[in-house]
Amino acid sequence: MRFLRLTLLVSFFLLGPIGAYAHEFKVGDIEITHPWARATPPGATVGGGYLTITNHGSQPDRLTAVSTPIAGMTQLHRMTMEGDIAKMEELPDGIEIPPGASVELKPQSLHIMFMALKKPFKEKESFEAELTFEKAGKVTVEFEIEPMDADGSMDMNME
Amino acid sequence: MPSSHPALGRMVAAAATAVAVSAAAVIYLTHPASDRVPGISTHAEIGGPFRLTAPDGAVVDSQDLKGKPYAVFFGFTHCPDVCPTTLSQVSRTLHELGPEAKDLRVYFITVDPERDRPDVLRDYLSNFDSRIVGLWGTPDQIAVVAKEFKAFYEKVPTSDGGYTMNHTAILYLMDRNGEYSAPVGYAEDEASYLAKFRALLEGS
Numbered sequence: 001m002r003f004l005r006l007t008l009l010v011s012f013f014l015l016g017p018i019g020a021y022a023h024e025f026k027v028g029d030i031e032i033t034h035p036w037a038r039a040t041p042p043g044a045t046v047g048g049g050y051l052t053i054t055n056h057g058s059q060p061d062r063l064t065a066v067s068t069p070i071a072g073m074t075q076l077h078r079m080t081m082e083g084d085i086a087k088m089e090e091l092p093d094g095i096e097i098p099p100g101a102s103v104e105l106k107p108q109s110l111h112i113m114f115m116a117l118k119k120p121f122k123e124k125e126s127f128e129a130e131l132t133f134e135k136a137g138k139v140t141v142e143f144e145i146e147p148m149d150a151d152g153s154m155d156m157n158m159e
Numbered sequence: 160m161p162s163s164h165p166a167l168g169r170m171v172a173a174a175a176t177a178v179a180v181s182a183a184a185v186i187y188l189t190h191p192a193s194d195r196v197p198g199i200s201t202h203a204e205i206g207g208p209f210r211l212t213a214p215d216g217a218v219v220d221s222q223d224l225k226g227k228p229y230a231v232f233f234g235f236t237h238c239p240d241v242c243p244t245t246l247s248q249v250s251r252t253l254h255e256l257g258p259e260a261k262d263l264r265v266y267f268i269t270v271d272p273e274r275d276r277p278d279v280l281r282d283y284l285s286n287f288d289s290r291i292v293g294l295w296g297t298p299d300q301i302a303v304v305a306k307e308f309k310a311f312y313e314k315v316p317t318s319d320g321g322y323t324m325n326h327t328a329i330l331y332l333m334d335r336n337g338e339y340s341a342p343v344g345y346a347e348d349e350a351s352y353l354a355k356f357r358a359l360l361e362g363s
Contacts (some may be wrong), residue, residue, distance in 0.1 A: 041236075041243055043282030048239035074292055079240055084344060086241045086328040090317045108238055108345075113323075115237075149247035 004085075023144070028136030029057030030097065035143040036134045036152055037114070038107075039123040047144055049112030049129070050152050052104045057098040061135045064094035068129035072116025079108055094134070106152055121145045182191060197229035205331065205339035206217065206231075207307030209295040214281030219266065221337060223268040226361045228340070229264045233310040235271035236283045241328045241345055249330065250288040259291070260360060265352075268294045270326050272301050273343045332359045 004137050023030040035051035055061050066074045076091040095110055097103050112129075114121075122129075126144045133139070146152070210220045230249070234242035256263075257306065267284060269275035272295055273282075278287050280293030305312060312326040330343040332355060340362060343355050 016330045046237045046239050077259045084327050084329045087325045088323040092318050
């Protein structure tokens with residue numbers, strides 16, 4: 001019994017961080033991995049949200065909307081660097097997820113733009129948001145808030 | 160946008176974005192290449208005098224900075240990626256340098272003076288290293304300073320009637336004579352920040 005308890009305790013410490021960061025959500029053929037957001041400076045009214053979407057189906061699907069009580073408005077954006085210029089572009093038609101493919105929303109790339117934030121994103125906190133897919137429908141996922149300069153790689157979080 | 164025609168609304172938004180992006184491309188492409196790569200442009204071409212307002216109301220005049228190196232970044236607070244990450248990197252670098260960089264100032268010049276009023280800048284920067292100072296000016300003043308630094312910025316309309324911005328994501332390091340010394344680019348890592356800041360502090 002004592003051994004079992006110890007094993008459970010050790011497992012908790014070993015697996016705890018993995019469970020916390022590598023979290024997954026499913027709806028229909030769509031699987032969502034590791035939704036996360038960056039902490040925001042005080043008074044900031046916008047924040048970026050990131051996650052990986054995998055389409056296990058045989059038809060393309062599309063992330064069309066995201067909503068959450070913590071933001072007054074949410075859009076899907078793409079950031080690109082053109083030389084030294086950071087460019088932002090809204091994607092009003094959403095983000096297509098081809099069949100059998102994974103699309104990663106990440107810094108300097110596709111991202112969810114949380115706007116009119118009701119309060120800043122604080123590191124180590126989390127919040128829920130509802131994702132809407134054209135075919136798979138709606139799913140609620142939990143975003144973990146990571147440091148302001150995190151790049152979302154799990155290695156970094158496990159340090 | 161008329162809600163009865165969501166497709167039309169999307170088309171209008173897409174067209175507006177396309178126009179903005181094309182305009183940016185024209186400006187970008189018609190800029191001499193040397194302007195876009197500060198590393199190989201003549202150093203004297205970048206930088207110039209400025210007088211802008213800090214959140215505490217103090218006027219920061221580049222003439223008064225003679226003898227002290229400083230750095231300049233053009234950003235805005237409605238910026239989800241480049242600005243907070245650059246400010247975090249700068250904070251970490253200044254912290255690492257400690258007293259060695261006690262007189263070094265890093266100016267975060269807003270390219271969105273309509274939304275980033277001085278009090279907004281103060282709050283936004285309050286959790287970063289105190290050597291980072293927000294600077295505000297009228298849209299005309301900001302345009303003049305950005306031009307001196309060959310920094311590009313423009314509004315990009317969004318479907319909600321608001322806007323986001325495209326902007327140059329370079330940290331300009333200026334030496335103690337007020338002359339442009341080196342750029343730090345967005346993708347550079349902590350070691351690179353540290354090395355460039357040290358070189359700036361040790362430079363003539």
